[in-house]
Each structure stands twice: as structure tokens, then as C-alpha cells.
Amino acid sequence: MSNVDYSIRGRIAVIAFQAPPVNSLGFNLRDGLLAALERGAADPAVDGLVLIGSNGTFSAGADIREFGSAAMQRGPSLWTLNALLDSLPKPVVAAIEGVALGGGLELAMSCHHRVALATAKVGLPEVKLGLLPGAGGTQRLPRLIGIENALNVMLSGEPLSVGLFAKSPLVDAVVEADLISAAVKLAETSAAAVKAGQPLPRARDQKIREPDLEALLQFARNTAKTAFKEYPAPLSIIDAVGFGAKNGFDAGLLEEGRLFRQLMDGSVSAALRHIFFAERAASRIADLPADVRPRAVQRIAVIGAGTMGTGISINFLNAGIEVRLLELNKDALDRGVARIREVFEGQVKKGKLDAAKLETRMALLKPVLAYEDIADVDLVIEAVFEEMSVKEQVFTKLDSVVKPGAILATNTSTLDVDHIAAITKRPQDVIGLHFFSPANVMKLLEVVRGAKTAPDVLATAMTLAKKIKKTAVVSGVCDGFIGNRMINQYSAQAMAMVNEGASPEQIDKAVEKFGFAMGPFRMGDLAGNDIGWHIRKRQYAAGTLTRKQVIADRLCEMGRFGQKTGSGWYDYKKGDRTAYPSPVVAQIIEEARAAAGITPRKIDASEIVDRLVYALVNEGARILEEKIAQRASDIDLVYLTGYGFPIWRGGPMRYADSQTLYEVARRMRAFGAQPGGDNDFWTPAPLLARLAAEGGSFTGGAA
Numbered sequence: 082m083s084n085v086d087y088s089i090r091g092r093i094a095v096i097a098f099q100a101p102p103v104n105s106l107g108f109n110l111r112d113g114l115l116a117a118l119e120r121g122a123a124d125p126a127v128d129g130l131v132l133i134g135s136n137g138t139f140s141a142g143a144d145i146r147e148f149g150s151a152a153m154q155r156g157p158s159l160w161t162l163n164a165l166l167d168s169l170p171k172p173v174v175a176a177i178e179g180v181a182l183g184g185g186l187e188l189a190m191s192c193h194h195r196v197a198l199a200t201a202k203v204g205l206p207e208v209k210l211g212l213l214p215g216a217g218g219t220q221r222l223p224r225l226i227g228i229e230n231a232l233n234v235m236l237s238g239e240p241l242s243v244g245l246f247a248k249s250p251l252v253d254a255v256v257e258a259d260l261i262s263a264a265v266k267l268a269e270t271s272a273a274a275v276k277a278g279q280p281l282p283r284a285r286d287q288k289i290r291e292p293d294l295e296a297l298l299q300f301a302r303n304t305a306k307t308a309f310k311e312y313p314a315p316l317s318i319i320d321a322v323g324f325g326a327k328n329g330f331d332a333g334l335l336e337e338g339r340l341f342r343q344l345m346d347g348s349v350s351a352a353l354r355h356i357f358f359a360e361r362a363a364s365r366i367a368d369l370p371a372d373v374r375p376r377a378v379q380r381i382a383v384i385g386a387g388t389m390g391t392g393i394s395i396n397f398l399n400a401g402i403e404v405r406l407l408e409l410n411k412d413a414l415d416r417g418v419a420r421i422r423e424v425f426e427g428q429v430k431k432g433k434l435d436a437a438k439l440e441t442r443m444a445l446l447k448p449v450l451a452y453e454d455i456a457d458v459d460l461v462i463e464a465v466f467e468e469m470s471v472k473e474q475v476f477t478k479l480d481s482v483v484k485p486g487a488i489l490a491t492n493t494s495t496l497d498v499d500h501i502a503a504i505t506k507r508p509q510d511v512i513g514l515h516f517f518s519p520a521n522v523m524k525l526l527e528v529v530r531g532a533k534t535a536p537d538v539l540a541t542a543m544t545l546a547k548k549i550k551k552t553a554v555v556s557g558v559c560d561g562f563i564g565n566r567m568i569n570q571y572s573a574q575a576m577a578m579v580n581e582g583a584s585p586e587q588i589d590k591a592v593e594k595f596g597f598a599m600g601p602f603r604m605g606d607l608a609g610n611d612i613g614w615h616i617r618k619r620q621y622a623a624g625t626l627t628r629k630q631v632i633a634d635r636l637c638e639m640g641r642f643g644q645k646t647g648s649g650w651y652d653y654k655k656g657d658r659t660a661y662p663s664p665v666v667a668q669i670i671e672e673a674r675a676a677a678g679i680t681p682r683k684i685d686a687s688e689i690v691d692r693l694v695y696a697l698v699n700e701g702a703r704i705l706e707e708k709i710a711q712r713a714s715d716i717d718l719v720y721l722t723g724y725g726f727p728i729w730r731g732g733p734m735r736y737a738d739s740q741t742l743y744e745v746a747r748r749m750r751a752f753g754a755q756p757g758g759d760n761d762f763w764t765p766a767p768l769l770a771r772l773a774a775e776g777g778s779f780t781g782g783a784a
């Protein structure tokens with residue numbers, strides 16, 4: 082709901098507006114603002130106007146929820162509002178606190194003056210949504226702060242402290258308090274100047290002085306082309322700025338509008354907008370009672386000082402939370418502590434951390450050798466060997482030692498969290514916190530909700546995730562949870578294509594060209610092929626994996642675990658991470674094909690990509706059906722933040738939507754029908770088949 086209040090202070094009209102939570106400029110607010118501005122303009126008792134947010138913030142910009150819908154075109158647009166401001170004969174002052182971002186700052190720049198609280202942030206973050214500032218920002222900002230500064234603001238998209246611009250015409254005054262009085266005073270002074278015959282200061286009238294315009298634009302273009310290869314918005318921003326600088330404000334506005342519409346209709350912006358809402362939706366858990374309160378977490382314990390345990394610890398130390406690092410072996414504990422210090426020292430060397438902070442963080446780390454020393458912590462995260470019997474021992478001990486009400490978390494990546502919970506007498510306090518390696522770097526945290534996990538335990542995990550700056554996605558219990566369960570299907574396809582005729586390097590190249598950070602085989606070599614081998618052996622024994630992965634198993638039997646052993650799917654040279662195609666692997670592949678009676682065929686890049694991505698999508702559909710994931714956008718977030726899926730494609734489910742689910746299902750059926758095709762594998766999951774037939778989508782947005 083928006084609300085625009087019009088009041089008079091002396092001879093100044095104060096237009097106080099709000100559209101909670103962030104005053105995005107949707108239709109209702111635009112409509113209310115236009116009416117209030119016209120009223121002030123027509124009132125002979127009013128000499129000037131002030132625009133101010135009445136709920137502690139100015140505006141976060143255009144209403145992103147309207148994009149791509151008819152609402153965006155409805156009633157007065159932001160362009161109408163800004164053109165009206167340009168044409169007013171009375172001064173208008175924007176009074177900024179909180180944020181003025183995107184269209185919010187563009188509105189403020191169309192006012193004649195701006196006054197801001199020192200704590201306010203301003204910025205043009207449209208680039209992060211794959212857009213350019215489309216309500217005059219590419220024209221007004223360069224005229225207020227210069228081309229180079231304006232490009233920096235628009236290309237970074239970062240919200241910046243308003244104080245940075247205190248000496249430019251972007252802000253007339255920065256005040257510590259009583260914003261509204263300062264704004265009214267400024268409006269009065271400006272109105273008096275107008276009466277004395279001075280022209281109103283308008284951003285559009287400012288001259289652009291840039292002696293080396295062409296060179297500056299070219300430099301910016303070259304940087305954008307390398308830094309944002311797949312993203313069209315940065316180049317469009319530079320083009321719009323350049324066009325307006327050469328051809329004048331009005332021509333610049335027209336070009337900006339043209340480029341804005343082009344970007345808005347493009348697939349990259351649609352994907353980035355999808356991610357914006359996905360990030361915010363992920364923290365909403367539909368069936369949590371509204372009054373649930375997270376438990377207090379002041380100190381935690383991490384069990385296991387290996388790569389995972391130390392990586393997990395670093396997150397909490399960074400957030401100022403005390404960590405007891407437990408390891409029963411003194412040498413292993415010392416090595417773990419040294420590893421943590423090394424990571425911090427590396428950050429100090431790179432200038433990312435100052436030396437004093439390193440010591441504060443290390444002081445929060447308490448290495449301990451006995452379970453009794455972690456009895457009073459609020460949360461325990463177990464990061465021991467991935468074997469149920471080991472986890473059983475740990476949780477039995479935790480149950481007997483740790484205080485009641487503490488949360489007991491497992492970092493398992495595949496094991497049954499409900500089974501682990503059942504070992505304890507407090508299954509309601511048990512949860513999965515699946516960190517990704519390296520745990521201090523990777524953004525993703527799968528929060529695994531057991532059948533008996535208490536609502537406040539889940540709420541605590543989500544709150545903590547925010548505190549340690551992770552992207553948390555809730556998953557139900559199943560083998561591999563969301564991410565690894567899907568990656569198993571993807572890996573199975575990669576292996577199937579090797580059997581059929583593709584080489585590991587061909588597959589890696591195709592999918593890296595599609596935009597994955599790393600193909601499946603290079604990824605396996607980096608992470609260690611022994612991890613998957615270990616899981617496969619467990620699955621062969623349990624009968625849950627019936628098809629033997631002959632080639633992958635053979636490589637592991639030979640000790641080709643990947644980079645750490647100097648060979649895997651590729652060969653490696655000492656001190657060099659380059660993956661060199663391996664004649665030994667080629668030989669093993671050939672032998673395996675011959676033994677299975679397979680005549681290899683050529684598989685083209687588009688088949689490789691589609692089979693890998695659609696294998697993810699089909700399993701994702703099952704995960705949705707089974708309610709393991711709450712929503713398709715959660716699955717996308719898992720893949721974007723944990724598995725290197727190309728950001729500009731929005732995640733596997735969103736990508737499938739962009740291809741239309743009808744085409745996805747059709748292509749899957751065709752893979753199943755081709756000679757030697759795996760019909761069972763390629764039968765679309767019921768949800769996918771239904772949506773494909775209905776013309777529906779997973780994420781509610783198509784191309």
C-alpha cells in the first residue's frame with residue numbers, strides 16, 4: 082500500500098510518501114506523487130516543494146515486481162514524473178534518508194536540489210538486474226558528478242555513502258539530523274533565488290566537460306568487455322552515457338529508453354531479476370509458525386579439524402562467534418588451528434584483513450581435545466568422516482554430553498539426517514548444515530530439515546546463515562539433498578556420454594562454453610574422485626546404484642583421485658593445475674567401450690549440454706514434486722551458489738523455463754528414443770510432463 086501525504090510548512094509544500102517496505106515506485110506511488118506535485122505546482126500559496134519518504138527511507142527504485150507486466154506501463158511512468166519535475170517553475174528538494182537507489186535516485190536527480198542525512202546511501206544498482214538506469218540516470222548522473230565517476234557508480238551498482246558526493250552538485254547538503262527542516266530551508270532559499278530572477282538548477286542543463294570523452298568511453302568499453310563478457314548491460318550503460326554526451330540530453334534520454342527496453346526484454350535481465358527474488362524467497366519457510374523465535378547462539382563447537390571443520394569454523398570466527406574446535410588427536414588439532422591462522426594470514430597479505438582483526442578472530446577460537454569441553458555450547462556442527470558408523474558414535478556422545486536445548490548439526494552431504502537424529506534422545510534439536518568446500522568461501526548452505534526438526538531450530542539455522550553471510554536453502558531429507566542428488570544425475574549423464582563416444586575434455590569444454598565454471602571431469606579432479614567412489618561403493622552395497630561406473634571406478638582403483646594425486650581424468654604436472662588430456666585414461670575408456678560392445682559415435686556440443694542440464698532439470702522436478710525443495714527458485718539458488726551454474730542463465734529450472742518446458746520434455750524423449758538411448762532416464766518426471774503439456778513453467782517466468 083502506498084500513501085502520499087501533502088502538508089504545508091510556511092510557503093513550502095511537504096510531500097511525504099511511503100510504499101513499505103522500501104518505497105519502490107509502483108503505479109500507486111507514482112500516481113500519488115504526480116497528483117501531489119501538480120497540486121503544489123498549482124497552489125499560489127506554495128513557493129517550493131519537498132519530497133521525503135515518511136518511513137525512514139527515500140526509495141529503492143522502480144518496483145521490480147512490475148517489470149515485464151502491464152503495471153509498468155500504467156498511469157504516470159517515472160519518465161512522466163521526471164519530465165514534470167524538469168518543467169516545474171518552483172524548486173523541488175529531495176530529502177534523502179535510508180536509500181535512494183535506481184529509479185529513486187533518478188527521481189531525486191530530477192528534483193532541483195538534494196539534501197541527505199549523512200547515513201543515507203545512494204546508487205544506481207540497475208546493472209545488477211541486467212538493466213541500465215532507465216529513468217534518466219545515464220544522462221543526469223554524468224552531468225552532476227562527471228562521466229568517469231558516473232560510470233563507476235553505474236557499472237558497480239553499489240549503494241554508496243552519500244558523503245562521497247558531498248562536494249558535487251549531486252547533493253546540496255549533508256546533515257546529521259532534522260532532515261526535513263534542512264530540506265524546507267533549502268526550498269525557501271531556492272524559491273527566494275527564483276523570485277530574484279535566478280534560473281532553477283536542473284541536472285539536464287549542466288554541461289558535460291570531458292576533454293578525452295572518446296578515450297574514456299573506449300577504455301570503459303574494453304574493461305566491460307573483459308569483465309562482464311556475458312552481460313549486455315554494462316556496454317549499454319557506456320553507450321547511453323556516450324550518446325547523451327555527444328548528442329545532448331534529450332537525444333540521450335531517447336537512446337537510454339531504447340536500450341533500457343532492449344535489456345528489459347533480454348534473457349539476462351530476466352534471469353537476474355529471477356535471482357533477485359529467489360534470494361529473498363529462500364529465507365521464507367511456508368509452514369513455520371509466525372511467532373517462532375530463533376534460539377540464542379553465542380558459542381558453537383565444530384567437531385573435526387580437517388578441511389571442512391576448519392573452513393566451517395572460519396565463517397563463525399569472521400562473524401565474531403566463539404568456536405570450540407574439537408579433535409581427539411592433538412596433532413590433527415594443531416594442524417587445524419594452523420590452517421585457520423594460515424587462511425587469515427593470507428587475507429592479511431592480500432590486504433583484506435588487518436593484523437589486529439586476525440588476532441581478535443584467533444582469540445575466539447578455542448581448540449579442545451575432549452567432548453566435555455563443549456558441553457555448554459549452543460550449537461555443535463559435526464564435520465567428521467562421511468560414514469554412518471562414525472556419525473553414530475559422535476551423536477551418541479553429543480547426546481550424553483551437550484547441554485539440553487543445544488542444536489546438534491551434521492555437515493553430512495548425503496547421509497540420512499533422520500537416522501542421525503534418531504540416535505539421540507532429542508531428534509527435535511538435530512538438523513543438517515551442509516556446507517560446501519571450501520566452506521569459508523562457498524556461499525551455499527543447505528539447511529537440511531529432518532522429519533522431527535523443531536521449528537525454532539530451523540529458524541535459528543536460517544538466522545545464523547545470514548549472520549555468517551551464507552545463502553541458505555532449506556532441503557528435505559533424501560540421498561544427496563537438493564544439490565548432490567541432482568549432480569548425481571548430471572554425472573551419470575557425463576559418464577554415459579563418455580561410454581557412448583565423447584571424451585572427458587570434449588564434455589568439459591562444451592559445458593564450460595555454456596558457462597559452467599568447470600566441467601564435470603575437471604571438477605571431479607579438483608574435488609577428489611575418491612569422494613564419489615566412496616559414495617558409489619556404499620550405494621553398490623546397499624543396492625541403490627545398480628549400474629556400475631566401470632571407468633570411474635577403474636581410475637580410482639589406480640589411485641587416480643585427481644589433482645591431489647597428480648592424475649585423475651586428466652594428467653597434472655607438479656605445481657601446475659592445468660588439466661592435460663591423459664593417454665592412459667583414453668586407453669581405459671577405449672577398453673571399457675570395447676568390453677561393453679559399444680561402437681563410439683560423435684556427440685555434438687549441443688547434445689552434451691542439453692543432456693547434462695536436462696538431467697539436472699528432471700531430477701529438480703522430482704525434488705519439487707517430493708517437496709524436498711520448497712520452490713523451483715531454491716533449486717536455482719543451490720546451483721548458482723554451490724555448483725557454478727552460469728549466473729546469467731538464472732539456474733537450471735529458470736533456464737528450462739526459458740527454453741519452454743514443452744521443448745525440454747520433447748528433447749528428453751528424443752534422447753531416450755535414439756539408438757542406445759536410456760528411455761527410463763529420459764522419461765520426463767510427472768511434474769515436468771504436466772507443466773510441459775499445460776504450457777506452464779517451474780519458476781513462473783519464461784524467456
Ligand code: 3H9
Nearest residue numbers: 103105141142143144145146182183184206214215216361
Ligand atoms: C529501477 O529502478 C529501474 C529504473 O532505472 C528505471 C525504471 C523505468 N522493487 O532486500 P530486502 C523488496 S530498477 C520491488 O530483503 P534489505 C524485496 O523483494 C530497481 N521490491 O531488504 C523484499 O520483499 P520481500 C533498482 C523490492 O533491507 C523487501 O523489499 N533498485 C525492491 O536487505 C525487502 O528487501 C534496486 O535494484 C524494488 N526495487 O535491503 C534496489 N527492492 O520482503 C533493490 C526491495 O517480499 N533493492 N524490494 O521478500 C535492494 O537493493 C534492497 O532491497 C534494499 C533493502 C537495499 C533496498
